[in-house]
Amino acid sequence: MTAELLLPWILATPFLGAVGVGYTGRWPNLREAVSLSTAAALFALVVLLALGASAGGQTTVVLAEPFPGLPLALSREPLGLLFALVASFLWPVTAVYAIGYMRSHGEGHQTRFYAAFAVSLGATMGIAFAANMLTLFVFYELLTVATYPLVTHAGTEEARRAGRLYLGMLMGTSIAFLLLAVVWTWQLSGTLDFTPGGILNSDMGGAALGVLLVLYVLGTGKAALMPLHRWLPAAMVAPTPVSALLHAVAVVKAGVFTILKVTVYIFGLDLIRELAAAEWLAYLAGATIILASLVAMTRDNLKARLAYSTISQLSYIVLGALLGIGAGVVGGSMHIAMHGLGKITLFFCAGAILVAAQKTRVSELDGLGRRMPLTMLAFLIGALSIVGLPPMGGTWSKWLLVQGTLDAQTWVLTAVLLASSLLNLMYLVAIPLRAFFRPPAGLSDSKGIREAPLACLLAIAVTASGCVLLFFCADPLFRLAEGVIR
Amino acid sequence: MGFVDHLPVLPVLVPLLAAPLCVLLESGSRAWWAAVFAAWLSLAAASALLWQVSNSGAVSYALGGWAAPWGIEYRVDLLAGYVLLIVASIAALVLSYARLSVAQEIPCERAAQFYAAFLLVLAGFSGIAVTGDAFNLFVFLEISSLASYTLISMGKDRRALSASFQYLIMGSIGATFILIGVGFLYMMTGTLNMQDLAARLPAVFETRTVRAGFAFLTVGIGLKLALFPLHLWLPNAYAYAPSTVSAFLSATATKVAVYALLRFLIVVFGVEFSFEEMPADVLFLVLGLAGMLSASLVAVFQDNVKRMLAYSSVAQVGYMVLGISLASATGLTSAVLHLFNHALMKGALFLALGAVVYRVGAVQIRDFAGLGRRMPWTMAAFVIGGLSLVGVPPTAGFVSKWYLVLATLEKGWWPVAGLVLLGSVIALVYVWRVVEAAYFAQPRADVTALREAPPSLLVPIWILVGANLYFGLRTDLTAGIARRAVSTLIGGAP
Numbered sequence: 001m002t003a004e005l006l007l008p009w010i011l012a013t014p015f016l017g018a019v020g021v022g023y024t025g026r027w028p029n030l031r032e033a034v035s036l037s038t039a040a041a042l043f044a045l046v047v048l049l050a051l052g053a054s055a056g057g058q059t060t061v062v063l064a065e066p067f068p069g070l071p072l073a074l075s076r077e078p079l080g081l082l083f084a085l086v087a088s089f090l091w092p093v094t095a096v097y098a099i100g101y102m103r104s105h106g107e108g109h110q111t112r113f114y115a116a117f118a119v120s121l122g123a124t125m126g127i128a129f130a131a132n133m134l135t136l137f138v139f140y141e142l143l144t145v146a147t148y149p150l151v152t153h154a155g156t157e158e159a160r161r162a163g164r165l166y167l168g169m170l171m172g173t174s175i176a177f178l179l180l181a182v183v184w185t186w187q188l189s190g191t192l193d194f195t196p197g198g199i200l201n202s203d204m205g206g207a208a209l210g211v212l213l214v215l216y217v218l219g220t221g222k223a224a225l226m227p228l229h230r231w232l233p234a235a236m237v238a239p240t241p242v243s244a245l246l247h248a249v250a251v252v253k254a255g256v257f258t259i260l261k262v263t264v265y266i267f268g269l270d271l272i273r274e275l276a277a278a279e280w281l282a283y284l285a286g287a288t289i290i291l292a293s294l295v296a297m298t299r300d301n302l303k304a305r306l307a308y309s310t311i312s313q314l315s316y317i318v319l320g321a322l323l324g325i326g327a328g329v330v331g332g333s334m335h336i337a338m339h340g341l342g343k344i345t346l347f348f349c350a351g352a353i354l355v356a357a358q359k360t361r362v363s364e365l366d367g368l369g370r371r372m373p374l375t376m377l378a379f380l381i382g383a384l385s386i387v388g389l390p391p392m393g394g395t396w397s398k399w400l401l402v403q404g405t406l407d408a409q410t411w412v413l414t415a416v417l418l419a420s421s422l423l424n425l426m427y428l429v430a431i432p433l434r435a436f437f438r439p440p441a442g443l444s445d446s447k448g449i450r451e452a453p454l455a456c457l458l459a460i461a462v463t464a465s466g467c468v469l470l471f472f473c474a475d476p477l478f479r480l481a482e483g484v485i486r
Numbered sequence: 487m488g489f490v491d492h493l494p495v496l497p498v499l500v501p502l503l504a505a506p507l508c509v510l511l512e513s514g515s516r517a518w519w520a521a522v523f524a525a526w527l528s529l530a531a532a533s534a535l536l537w538q539v540s541n542s543g544a545v546s547y548a549l550g551g552w553a554a555p556w557g558i559e560y561r562v563d564l565l566a567g568y569v570l571l572i573v574a575s576i577a578a579l580v581l582s583y584a585r586l587s588v589a590q591e592i593p594c595e596r597a598a599q600f601y602a603a604f605l606l607v608l609a610g611f612s613g614i615a616v617t618g619d620a621f622n623l624f625v626f627l628e629i630s631s632l633a634s635y636t637l638i639s640m641g642k643d644r645r646a647l648s649a650s651f652q653y654l655i656m657g658s659i660g661a662t663f664i665l666i667g668v669g670f671l672y673m674m675t676g677t678l679n680m681q682d683l684a685a686r687l688p689a690v691f692e693t694r695t696v697r698a699g700f701a702f703l704t705v706g707i708g709l710k711l712a713l714f715p716l717h718l719w720l721p722n723a724y725a726y727a728p729s730t731v732s733a734f735l736s737a738t739a740t741k742v743a744v745y746a747l748l749r750f751l752i753v754v755f756g757v758e759f760s761f762e763e764m765p766a767d768v769l770f771l772v773l774g775l776a777g778m779l780s781a782s783l784v785a786v787f788q789d790n791v792k793r794m795l796a797y798s799s800v801a802q803v804g805y806m807v808l809g810i811s812l813a814s815a816t817g818l819t820s821a822v823l824h825l826f827n828h829a830l831m832k833g834a835l836f837l838a839l840g841a842v843v844y845r846v847g848a849v850q851i852r853d854f855a856g857l858g859r860r861m862p863w864t865m866a867a868f869v870i871g872g873l874s875l876v877g878v879p880p881t882a883g884f885v886s887k888w889y890l891v892l893a894t895l896e897k898g899w900w901p902v903a904g905l906v907l908l909g910s911v912i913a914l915v916y917v918w919r920v921v922e923a924a925y926f927a928q929p930r931a932d933v934t935a936l937r938e939a940p941p942s943l944l945v946p947i948w949i950l951v952g953a954n955l956y957f958g959l960r961t962d963l964t965a966g967i968a969r970r971a972v973s974t975l976i977g978g979a980p
Contacts, residue, residue: 066885067961137879168914172914180904183891183895
């Protein structure tokens with residue numbers, strides 16, 4: 001099949017799945033089957049598109065044309081393909097996990113949950129394959145709206161407050177800053193197409209372009225750059241599958257993906273290197289990396305600690321994009337996949353611990369390694385991948401990012417990256433270690449192995465082995481990411 | 487003359503004749519049928535007219551066979567046809583919706599009069615759109631205003647009466663100012679025909695009389711427009727009027743006033759005089775921004791949702807006036823485009839509120855508790871309408887916002903663009919207060935028996951919601967005609 005045919009179907013499949021979930025809501029088994037097969041079908045379609053990548057040729061599929069000369073359009077491009085592959089691969093895995101989690105945790109409103117989940121993935125596909133900034137913006141907003149009911153799923157006062165922060169920060173920044181930046185770009189250059197080498201050039205005025213870049217980066221609230229990060233820890237009130245796929249992979253990666261797209265295809269790396277604003281923002285990202293790690297160390301709630309770790313890791317990618325260096329962009333792009341796999345493993349484990357042992361705090365985990373050895377082993381693998389130690393996939397992306405900072409001769413940022421890895425080691429790897437080596441605190445409930453439901457374990461096994469696999473077979477990913485800067 | 491030649495007069499004539507018929511029919515339900523029939527007939531005529539104008543240029547119609555400039559001329563250009571379409575289609579949808587809502591809110595012996603007054607408002611608005619005569623415009627403005635005072639006073643709440651009286655006083659002052667303005671122009675030129683005025687006025691631009699006339703007209707229309715700070719009549723009037731009236735007036739009344747403003751500023755006085763010799767641009771820029779921000783902020787603190795949307799209307803008028811103040815092709819296009827899109831979003835929102843009133847009986851924020859579950863379709867419509875109001879893609883509101891921000895950036899006024907977007911963020915706050923109440927608050931004990939609104943209410947609501955989404959993606963009709971209408975109006979001027 002050609003890309004013209006595949007792209008609309010990739011976009012439509014999740015939405016059709018959402019409708020199917022809505023109609024089969026009365027029969028939970030059928031509903032989960034619809035959800036799972038939609039997820040699998042989407043992944044198959046994205047893989048088909050990826051395999052056709054070598055066929056080459058730029059194809060653009062126009063969906064609608066709300067403004068003359070500025071359509072809503074999809075096209076295939078390496079960075080988007082990489083992002084879509086990661087998100088669509090992890091969706092079926094998460095769907096399997098969600099079945100085990102949602103049922104054994106006794107969550108309500110599951111039909112609404114699965115439908116909103118599918119719509120969120122549809123919006124993610126729209127972001128990944130957007131052919132221009134307008135399309136990306138439209139799906140970016142749709143993703144915010146579609147994930148809102150997931151964040152507020154519990155319906156409690158806490159969920160409501162988190163939802164308010166979520167919507168307020170994400171939609172507020174995107175309307176106030178990102179939309180302004182998009183319209184401004186359109187007014188300056190007369191196009192919003194993602195063009196290799198960028199569509200802006202330095203005769204448009206350095207100061208104006210600097211302001212524009214700041215608007216773009218701050219407007220992309222989903223990238224959780226400090227001080228616009230508060231929504232992410234708040235969103236952890238959502239059920240774990242949401243935190244795992246959406247708030248470790250789809251939503252937050254959509255944010256950093258937007259920043260990568262803007263730097264590579266709107267500004268162009270050459271222009272980014274010239275802008276002083278890019279350097280300041282890179283230091284802001286560096287500050288976020290360290291500060292978020294420090295905050296993570298103080299968090300005892302496991303999901304909150306993971307959320308701050310995500311904030312820190314997202315800024316790695318933002319930093320890579322803002323260096324204006326090829327290695328930084330490639331490293332950042334690869335980090336989308338590497339961090340995605342690592343962090344989703346950690347969240348799956350956190351959910352499994354919640355379901356099987358009803359524990360949410362790090363301090364309660366002492367000795368849990370004896371009850372849940374598989375889960376804790378997977379946690380260790382995921383944590384090592386995020387730290388960037390071999391033999392885990394995270395090694396390569398961190399390597400490239402460090403190389404990027406060396407190429408750019410920003411020694412401070414190099415130091416930041418290395419220091420942050422040490423911090424990661426302290427607050428992430430320490431968790432499985434204390435679970436294995438410390439004696440259990442309570443005496444009563446430590447008898448025998450009691451793991452999470454099989455569906456959850458299966459998903460954990462897939463993502464954890466993915467972390468290892470990507471160390472040995474990182475080449476296809478690298479070549480895809482390299483295509484971004486060519 | 488064939489039937490087609492009489493097309494310009496039909497959108498005015500049909501409702502004008504159907505109004506007394508409604509009174510004669512006495513029974514509410516028969517009057518409703520007559521009103522609905524008349525409204526859809528006007529809509530058909532308006533659509534045919536727009537199609538004709540769009541294809542073959544402006545149409546002129548000499549009323550009673552008296553040729554302009556002596557007789558009254560009806561002149562339908564693209565902008566007039568476009569406004570006519572907005573008015574007629576909203577009227578047709580609201581009237582189709584009205585039967586159950588009116589039967590509940592209006593005593594049945596007054597229902598026939600209600601429909602008669604409704605049709606008179608429609609006739610008045612259509613008349614304002616098609617007329618090419620300055621004095622005739624005043625007459626139609628008074629027809630529509632007097633009829634709308636009656637409509638508002640029919641609200642169930644006793645405060646409707648005082649709201650209507652307040653509107654009557656303010657509206658009459660506005661009408662008087664317009665009359666004085668038209669009188670001054672007539673004094674200096676001896677003509678009332680707008681085309682004729684446009685040709686003769688430049689010779690006497692320097693006189694104080696013409697400048698005073700300009701000022702009187704601007705202030706008078708500003709009152710009708712609910713331009714900040716002349717908006718004080720609007721929140722109460724919309725809050726206490728019957729649901730259908732709030733929906734119809736909020737979607738059309740201010741639009742027609744904006745249209746009248748455009749007519750006078752751009753056609754009669756011309757861009758050069760209005761924006762360069764007279765300080766209309768600065769005036770509208772400041773007042774538009776002030777209205778946009780202050781009314782949005784006030785809307786955040788309203789507990790009556792109808793009143794909240796009324797303040798939002800004042801804010802939206804600010805957006806339109808801001809577009810006009812830019813005096814550029816894109817700016818005017820954004821204003822004209824927003825006429826249409828705002829009618830769609832406010833129509834949908836107020837009709838959804840009407841459905842809530844129909845089932846719950848009140849529209850305080852606390853009354854929305856639990857409605858997300860009990861009235862899913864109504865509340866889903868409210869959410870989409872609300873998102874359109876905020877300007878979230880892919881809704882019609884986003885297209886409006888895009889053009890307005892683009893127009894301000896073209897001028898290089900990026901602080902203004904920032905303020906426009908800030909207004910959107912505030913809109914998100916007040917819309918979301920309602921959404922949170924509907925989906926998260928614990929329902930009161932007595933709403934367990936509450937059911938979804940009947941289909942006769944839901945269908946018109948969802949037609950408007952669908953239009954909000956459709957015109958967010960396909961803008962040939964809205965932005966396309968707006969752009970063409972503006973370029974014919976300003977005739978190649980910047």
